[in-house]
Amino acid sequence: MYTPAPTPAPVVPSTTYLALGDSYTIGEGAAEADRWPVQLAKLAQQTGLGVQAPDIIARTGWTTAELQGAIQASGNHRTDYGLVSLLIGVNNQYRGQTQALYRTEFRQLLATAEQFADGRAGHVVVLSIPDWGQTPFAKGRDQDRIGIEIDQFNAVARDECRQAGIAYVDITFFTRSAAGDASQFTTDGLHYTGPQMRLWAQQALPVVQGLLK
Template sequence: MLVTALTLLVSLLAGCAVSGPGATSAFLPSASAGPSIALGEGLRYVALGDSYTIGTSVAQAERFPDQLVEALGDPSPGLSLVSNQGVNGYTSGDLIRDELPALDALAPDFVTVLIGVNDVVQGVPAERYEANVVVILDTLLARLPARRIVAVAIPDYTVTPAGADYGDPSRQSAGIAANNAIMARLAGERGIAFVDIFDISREAASDRSLVANDGLHPSGAQYARWVERLIPVVARLVGR
């Protein structure tokens, strides 16, 4: 059970945020609708985030958490995706309000977190996003060692065919990069791995196979590229 002060801080910050749409590039520590649940063997893996975690517009098997589990394989210790908590349109404040409390019942051994694009789209100030990320990471660290947490960068949706529908592309791309820098810095200060997939997402400007049929979200092929970055990091962290 989390300490009372941390629980209060989570509640206060969640109430201030807005809800909204929807070579390894990583820091390594030294050592479409709503949540989906699956049960199995291995370390209990919970994925936190927004549309990029729940895999809006792709099949369940193509979502990056599902591809990660499949790519990591069976040899001990494997990962068992017990819950994908991602919700289309969620901001960092929404994650604090709805996803972090679910961890009590889910009892994860391993967590990924990818959040922040909707903060940019909805104009959540960088200072508020940073404060929310502090709460998210510190709440996770109260449950798990840093080596069992991975933060994933926000992809750049502005290069997709529908990207301009969600704000000025140049300004929004800069906002995404700024939020990624915040997450990378705060994760690094806490010894949490940060995997950067921003550059992969920008390849969608010239390679439409990396874009889902909705013209906005990543395709299963793009998520597979993310997993190529994630695998060596996750394998090391889970003790392969």
């Protein structure tokens, strides 16, 4: 009796992923598996998107200029990433740099992110800056002022993304809702644990699904 061969499972295209940023991208103080880009890739895989574990160019303390310099020094000249994410700016605010400077340098980073994605703005996603003013680290500081300035920097990023046709995902409100919950923060009281960063990944997931559909 003839038995037909089983139908092979569909091959899921593999999407390379590059994450650019600072301490929030590397998840300072948290396990590597808890980093939000790593969690995003795994969530995407669970929905059938073949997003690979991310390459990461990020370091604690980096401003926009320092990230751009590190990218140039990295030797990574690839232009074939299927997805590029960017989360940067908290150190610009922390160091008292101007929003005008941030706008100029952030715009340059958006162009760099597009280059990594072969010029496709539709394959780049930006996450908003967390509000460190609501962390235990900020106790005793002017938390209201920090929050206002974070909003101003995020408004710049949102506007630049709109002009460039790049997706922007707001995760700042999650970081504000974490205030008072010690389980949301690593031992330094400034950075976030896996459960908080999972919220960011979940927030970005439907946007990434739309970009990669």
